[in-house]
Amino acid sequence: MLNSFYVYTMKDCTVYKTMNIIGKRWTIHILLELYKGEKKEKRFNELKRKLVYITPKILSERLKELEDKGLIANKIDDSTNLPKSEYYLTESGVDFIKIIQAIKLWGLKWKFQNEDCEKAICMYCDH
Amino acid sequence: MLNSFYVYTMKDCTVYKTMNIIGKRWTIHILLELYKGEKKEKRFNELKRKLVYITPKILSERLKELEDKGLIANKIDDSTNLPKSEYYLTESGVDFIKIIQAIKLWGLKWKFQNEDCEKAICMYCDH
DNA sequence: CAGGATCCAAAAGGATACTG
DNA sequence: CAGTATCCTTTTGGATCCTG
Numbered sequence: 001m002l003n004s005f006y007v008y009t010m011k012d013c014t015v016y017k018t019m020n021i022i023g024k025r026w027t028i029h030i031l032l033e034l035y036k037g038e039k040k041e042k043r044f045n046e047l048k049r050k051l052v053y054i055t056p057k058i059l060s061e062r063l064k065e066l067e068d069k070g071l072i073a074n075k076i077d078d079s080t081n082l083p084k085s086e087y088y089l090t091e092s093g094v095d096f097i098k099i100i101q102a103i104k105l106w107g108l109k110w111k112f113q114n115e116d117c118e119k120a121i122c123m124y125c126d127h
Numbered sequence: 128m129l130n131s132f133y134v135y136t137m138k139d140c141t142v143y144k145t146m147n148i149i150g151k152r153w154t155i156h157i158l159l160e161l162y163k164g165e166k167k168e169k170r171f172n173e174l175k176r177k178l179v180y181i182t183p184k185i186l187s188e189r190l191k192e193l194e195d196k197g198l199i200a201n202k203i204d205d206s207t208n209l210p211k212s213e214y215y216l217t218e219s220g221v222d223f224i225k226i227i228q229a230i231k232l233w234g235l236k237w238k239f240q241n242e243d244c245e246k247a248i249c250m251y252c253d254h
Numbered sequence: 255c256a257g258g259a260t261c262c263a264a265a266a267g268g269a270t271a272c273t274g
Numbered sequence: 275c276a277g278t279a280t281c282c283t284t285t286t287g288g289a290t291c292c293t294g
Contacts (some may be wrong), residue, residue, distance in 0.1 A: 009180070010156070010180065010251050012249070013156075013249050013251040013252050014231050014234040014235055014238075014249065014252060015155055015156070015159075015227060015230055015231050015234065015249075015251065015252040016155075016156070016251065016252070017234060017238070018230050018231070018233060018234035018238065019150070019155060019230070021238075023146070023150040028142055028143075028146060029137070029140075029142070029143070032142075053136075053137065069238070070237065070238070092233075092236075092237040092238075095233065095236070095237065096233060098229075099226065099229050099230060099233060100142060102225075102226050102229060103142055103145050103146070103226060104141055104142050104145070106145060106219075106222065106223060106226055107141040107142065107144060107145035108141055109219075109222070110197070110219040110222065111141075111144070111145065111148075111196070111197070111219075112141045112144060112145075122139075122140050122141065122142075124137050124140040124142065124143065125140050125141060125142040125143070
């Protein structure tokens, strides 16, 4: 089944690789934050304010990872003296939101009934 | 919106808590391994052999976490001199498999076309 | 405003050997 | 067989301060 010319490791696994994209802390919440509301473009400090406890270092790292992986994109406007950058979900990023919703529904169904998210006040994942 | 009697942190978030259950390395692959095949009960060393590079320490940890969270259960037979334990998915564990499948499909659709998992030989996530 | 640079603590994972 | 126990390395995340 597996020939000796190719050592198959878990790092080649699609599920593994996908989890590596979205399994890190804050990543999913950044995606949800970008998905919320009418305005689809969000600024760096805007995200930072919404994700209250995130540090600029982590936010910067996650945004870079997500951009590398194609789930988000970034418009940079250098024309003025103050830098302006707007992050937004790409098509694949939007498509990923439904997985996050499935995760949330699974959690509500099996594990966390009557807790906070269900009250629709979860500032992190409500949308 | 949030009153001062309750400081809402991300640790209360359903999505966050659910990710903590399933976001660790190997967890998803253990669930898939339990889902595969006709025989639904699997032994410890059977799982260990299938998940080639996993160490007993990690497998033991993950199984315990999954049991604590109710995604799997464990029948222990102490009647003979050799211990025998069989792990199997609970209803919530089976229900979680479709999320893993959605993750795999997302990965195949957007990121990893024409790579290994698509060839249906992924020993880790194929099912 | 949008980050980058440093430093540090904690967690997670892995290697190896051992046990009832 | 089904795990534990130790030890150790690597990864991750966070705090804090700094900059074009």
